[in-house]
Amino acid sequence: VNVFSCLECLQATSTFHTAAFQSNSNSTCVVRFGRQQYESMHPVLLVRPDGSTINIRYKEPRRIMKMPVDITTLSEEERKIRMRKREPKRAAKQKLDDFEDDFKVDDYSKFWKKK
Template identity: 50%
Template sequence: MRNFIRSAAQLVQNAVIPSQASGLASVRGPSSIPFHARFNSNRAGVAKIGRTTYTRLYPTMIVQPDGSTINIRYKEPRRIITLPFDLTTLTEEEQRLRLLKRRPKVAIKLEEEIDDGFKAAKYLLSRRKK
């Protein structure tokens, strides 16, 4: 158990030492064979980038409740963001009309009446005469 704790402590002491000139980092392993790990843009293909804020911003339009628009840059790729309307500022009649517009429209189904005036006997008689 003591050997395990000593080897773990040695690994902590043998931390990664980044080299400024070459972009490499030297790490000494337990067998003291040095190996190099690159910490550059190619590392992004191996693991997730752990950024808290992303530098890429997308052009987005904000539509305010009065209809005016503002062009901004937003963190997610959206074209339009509409801000909610405050219903408490409206009169009761305007609130009722606005809520009626939100309801789903009922689709009117038209059923066509099929005229089934086909008489097979009429066509059979003409066929028998020939």
């Protein structure tokens, strides 16, 4: 896409762009979002480990994505805390209650029908 032809098109169609074109870091061009594939890309907020955020487009509809923290940059205490969180949690052993059963078959055998 030729930038100059795009700007000439904008200047010809819009009365708001009357200033001459200056090539510097503040100039931009309005173009369509070109896609390699026909997938829908969703706007997502990407959170970096230092807390800074970036608006990106991602193939899955999510609101926020967090980048993983590099463990080598953490202090020894923080590293140990994170490693403990990664370990599988042990399920508490369930105590089986033994119910005392005072059921006697002889008490109910009179209700059975004999053929």
